[in-house]
Amino acid sequence: MDSEEASPDVVLIIPPPEASARLEDLGEHLGSAYMAAVLRQRGHRVTIIDALAEGLSSRATLERVEAEARPLHRKSIRGIDVRGRGAVAESKKEEGDRFPFARPRLVLGISIPFSNMIRPAISIARALRALFGKEALLTMGGHIPTLAPDHIFKDCPQIDFIVSGEGEFTLLEILEKIKAGRDWRDTPGVVLSNSPRTSVPRPNRAECGLSGESGAGTFVPRPLISSLDDLPFPARDTLPAYQRRKAIPRMLGSRGCYGNCSFCSVNAFYRSAPGPRWRGRSPQSIAEEMERLSKDYGVREVMFSDDNFIGPGKMGKERAVAVAEEIMRRSIQMRFSIACRANDIDRETFTVLKKAGLKGVFLGIESGVQRALDSFNKGVTVEDNRRAALLIRELGLDLILGFIMFDPDTTLEEILENLQFLRSIGIGASTIFNRIGALNRLDAYEGTPMAERLREEGRLQGDYTGYRYRMRDPRAEFVYRTGLLAYKIHKAIKSLF
Ligand code: SF4
Incomplete structure (x- = not known):
């Protein structure tokens, strides 16, 4: 050698x-x-x-x-x-x-x-x-x-x-x-x-209701990192630049998600390697990094970029409570926001998290239509979504919804159903247009079961830099395109004043 x-x-x-x-x-x-x-x-x-x-x-x-x-x-x-x-x-x-x-x-x-x-x-x-x-x-x-x-x-x-x-x-x-x-x-x-x-192993197609070969090649993946606590804290070289631009500093308390949504590139990414798809840092490690951010950079608020802050099942909720308790035990005065799934939300866990500084929750509910939730393989019901959203609001937390108004199989009737659902959880018209994205359309990402399905159905157009598809219901497609045109005209007029 x-x-x-x-x-x-x-x-x-x-x-x-x-x-x-x-x-x-x-x-x-x-x-x-x-x-x-x-x-x-x-x-x-x-x-x-x-x-x-x-x-x-x-x-x-x-x-x-x-x-x-x-x-x-x-x-x-x-x-x-x-x-x-x-x-x-x-x-x-x-x-x-x-x-x-x-x-x-x-x-x-x-x-x-x-x-x-x-x-x-x-x-x-x-x-x-x-x-x-x-x-x-x-x-x-x-x-x-x-x-x-x-x-x-x-x-x-x-x-x-x-x-x-x-x-x-x-x-x-x-x-x-x-x-x-x-x-x-x-x-x-x-x-x-x-x-x-x-070729990397494709997501588990059978679990997503797809047939045929997995498409797995001979690539040897590196197993997912099993203990996130073994990693050093991230290098904060770029944090000052983001702070100058008023961006909220980010942290990662966990990696991956235990969900299995058919459109989700996070899910596909973590499925490309062996190992548990959700891994959480210990409460001590998270709290220590928060203290470091506060001391070294004067940070008073962080956004957890975790794909899903709450881990699976009872263990996931208990760990979230333990994180909150550790933050309070150390008297860390820092507000934070997280992302999670509707089935992760319960009064007990989120009351403790709020006491520790939780300010807002990004809730990926995606739809108020059961057909859509099933086709996304979301694993929740419309009622789960409604209950979770109402509880977040009741607890006085900021609710940021991840919502997909249009997907490949959306019908005109479902657009109305979605709007009624949003109204039922207290979301007004201006919020739908300004914060939720009334024109949010599902993106078909390469490597996801959704893209595979559309490809099998001969509906995928364009390339991996931005696949396109037409909705099955031409009326829904018309509503989307008309809405997009109206939005562009509105933006153009606004820019003149
Ligand atoms: S819950 Fe969210 S992060 Fe998890 S697989 Fe579904 S879309 Fe992806």
């Missing part, structure tokens, strides 16, 4: 979203923050460049990466087409000899958590390859590359590999292997374009 080498520098890049995104909707990218913390804990040099936090365009993002790695690159950013066209031809020439190479001096990791970041991420990756040539290993990770690796490789052959699933220990293992002069390509969690391991 070769003698030990210096490990490469790591730059983690969060690209700008394609369309204008509201900062408060996205907030800190905790995936990169955890990645940086884990790598730094083992002595690796890591920089996070978050285009959203810094308000960077694709070109400005590229310039920031160039500045970070100035001693390494041999080419100038001038002449690099940031839209990626020039870069494609240039990097194609290099493709043959750049891979595999054992000693990259730089690892560039691009995260794609949302579909509106796919195109900017690909453009940046192409330009980075042209800029750094063989000096850098180029990788992508996050929900989209995990669920659509073949699409990503096809559209962006410039990348060397994809980190599938939870990436912290995959990238760490790669860096350690590079440092030791070892081949890293068999690392669990690594998806290569030129091996048979390019």
